Amino acid sequence: xxxxxxxxxxxxxxxxxxxxxxxxxxxxxxxxxxxxxxxxxxxxxxxxxxxxxxxxxxxxxxxxxxxxxxxxxxxxxxxxxxxxxxxxxxxxxxxxxxxxxxxxxxxxxxxxxxxxxxxxxxxxxxxxxxxxxxxxxxxxxxxxxxxxxxxxxxxxxxxxxxxxxxxxxxxxxxxxxxxxxxxxxxxxxxxxxxxxxxxxxxxxxxxxxxxxxxxxxxxxxxxxxxxxxxxxxxxxxxxxxxxxxxxxxxxxxxxxxxxxxxxxxxxxxxxxxxxxxxxxxxxxx
DNA sequence: AAGTCCAACAACCGCCCACAT
DNA sequence: AATGTGGGCGGTTGTTGGACT
Numbered sequence: 001x002x003x004x005x006x007x008x009x010x011x012x013x014x015x016x017x018x019x020x021x022x023x024x025x026x027x028x029x030x031x032x033x034x035x036x037x038x039x040x041x042x043x044x045x046x047x048x049x050x051x052x053x054x055x056x057x058x059x060x061x062x063x064x065x066x067x068x069x070x071x072x073x074x075x076x077x078x079x080x081x082x083x084x085x086x087x088x089x090x091x092x093x094x095x096x097x098x099x100x101x102x103x104x105x106x107x108x109x110x111x112x113x114x115x116x117x118x119x120x121x122x123x124x125x126x127x128x129x130x131x132x133x134x135x136x137x138x139x140x141x142x143x144x145x146x147x148x149x150x151x152x153x154x155x156x157x158x159x160x161x162x163x164x165x166x167x168x169x170x171x172x173x174x175x176x177x178x179x180x181x182x183x184x185x186x187x188x189x190x191x192x193x194x195x196x197x198x199x200x201x202x203x204x205x206x207x208x209x210x211x212x213x214x215x216x217x218x219x220x221x222x223x224x225x226x227x228x229x230x231x232x233x234x235x236x237x238x239x240x241x242x243x244x245x246x247x248x249x250x251x252x253x254x255x256x257x258x259x260x261x262x263x264x265x266x267x268x269x270x271x272x273x274x275x276x277x278x279x280x281x282x283x284x285x
Numbered sequence: 286a287a288g289t290c291c292a293a294c295a296a297c298c299g300c301c302c303a304c305a306t
Numbered sequence: 307a308a309t310g311t312g313g314g315c316g317g318t319t320g321t322t323g324g325a326c327t
Contacts, residue, residue: 029297031321053312069313070296105315117295120316125293 028062032071036061040068041076074115081113085122087162091155093119094127094147101139 028036043059049072052065061068074080085093089111096107102123104116111119127147131138134146 031295051312064297065312066314067297074295102316116315121294124317129292 027064029067032075036063037071037076040071044072044076070117074117079113080115085114085118087155087159089114090122091152091159093122094152094155097123097127098144098147 032040039059039061040055043055043061047055047058052069054065055061056063056065056068059068063071092111093107096110100106102120104120104123108114108116108119128138130146130151131140131143134143136143
């Protein structure tokens with residue numbers, strides 16, 4: 001890869017811009033070098049955040065203010081948290097996205113250390129991929145329901161399993177269905193006031209990174225009425241559908257998922273007695 | 286070993302809004 | 307009130323590295 005110094009887009013047209021040659025010629029694009037990172041870090045440490053255009057000018061970086069800001073927020077900031085998205089974070093992202101849609105920065109506010117860019121990338125690479133595989137729109141009701149009744153419960157199960165391994169007391173799912181038990185001090189990094197039902201107890205095991213194989217691909221179609229206590233999470237008044245709603249809307253005849261699901265689940269990853277026929281029979285009983 | 290494909294991530298772009306002048 | 311500027315946001319593209327053929 002080569003470092004790119006390129007003319008700004010403004011200079012590519014036939015009109016001569018009134019910018020100085022310096023502005024036009026010296027804007028750097030592309031990946032940041034270690035030297036640039038160091039310069040930016042030192043400057044911000046010394047002078048603080050904000051006034052990014054000034055930062056770009058005064059620090060000697062040949063970058064736009066926007067570029068400096070982005071690099072700082074997404075990478076250099078000391079509290080930025082890198083590494084795999086944990087199960088809890090994944091669950092939270094799904095839940096918050098169901099509430100707010102693509103409000104990445106708003107979602108990121110509730111995942112300490114995570115950036116909107118990171119969450120957005122997660123959504124695009126993991127979640128949208130599943131929608132594509134299932135041949136449905138990521139914003140469709142079908143896919144949202146699949147998330148609510150398959151993916152998220154599966155995540156809760158895994159969180160519960162992780163939690164019970166390390167602390168036999170309260171599980172994340174128990175906690176999630178009983179807000180009154182969420183007042184333990186020093187529980188989750190997540191804002192307990194914001195979404196108590198998703199803030200479990202603190203546990204190393206809850207930081208288990210997600211696998212690249214998504215739960216939706218593997219577990220899609222699990223009967224939502226088996227194996228897990230949904231508790232208040234199935235409350236219909238807050239955007240959740242009741243199991244009855246689910247069954248009513250998801251008739252095998254009237255819904256396009258089974259065929260797509262069968263395709264997705266036909267791989268080696270699919271385990272257990274759950275085949276597509278069973279799943280949809282259970283759903284429709 | 287070389288080539289191809291693809292997932293994941295970093296970075297850029299354009300639009301918009303808030304605020305200062 | 308109009309205008310300019312800084313900064314935030316969401317969408318998109320480019321790059322990289324690993325898996326696969």
